[in-house]
Amino acid sequence: GAVVSQHPSRVICKSGTSVKIECRSLDFQATTMFWYRQFPKQSLMLMATSNEGSKATYEQGVEKDKFLINHASLTLSTLTVTSAHPEDSSFYICSASGQLAGYTFGSGTRLTVV
């Protein structure tokens, strides 16, 4: 079946620094990737949708200059949290979709900003 690899699984960073999260589709071409944020005991909240080679579309209330999304190839998308602050601490999850594979989720990244 379709596999999406997300790294790192956990990251701790200092306030003010930037963190990059990678999401790779291993066995299919992901024309669209989705980035979610999940707070404890809550549902997944869509942050942005990116189509390969195009700028990401951000959901209302999500700062595009803070959460930089790059989807430069059909197998890789990255989310960079810039100038991270403690309130950015959360569980970030990517999902990839393509013609040959539906919504396949990564294993998530636990970000802790100290």
Added chain:
Amino acid sequence: GENVEQHPSTLSVQEGDSAVIKCTYSDSASNYFPWYKQELGKGPQLIIDIRSNVGEKKDQRIAVTLNKTAKHFSLHITETQPEDSAVYFCAASKGSGAGSYQLTFGKGTKLSVIP
């Protein structure tokens, strides 16, 4: 936009009993309805899905039913086991499960199976 309501938020069942989780959706254009299981600290895993041209789908102990007229769909787990304990999310989307349409998730159901 689409709105998905999910009930109950928590569900406890005895091992071997059945569990049912229900969802309703608002957008009649939605045609793809997946169910995900999420264990603590992990990403969601697809356990079963159904498209709007089908009323019911079964995979071993798991089944999903869809009522397009009433705009609701349900997850049924029979002969529950302790390893079924997790948070379950329903979702809805257009595009038949592929492409660039976003998934709208329900708020989740925490299922606890008591040995």
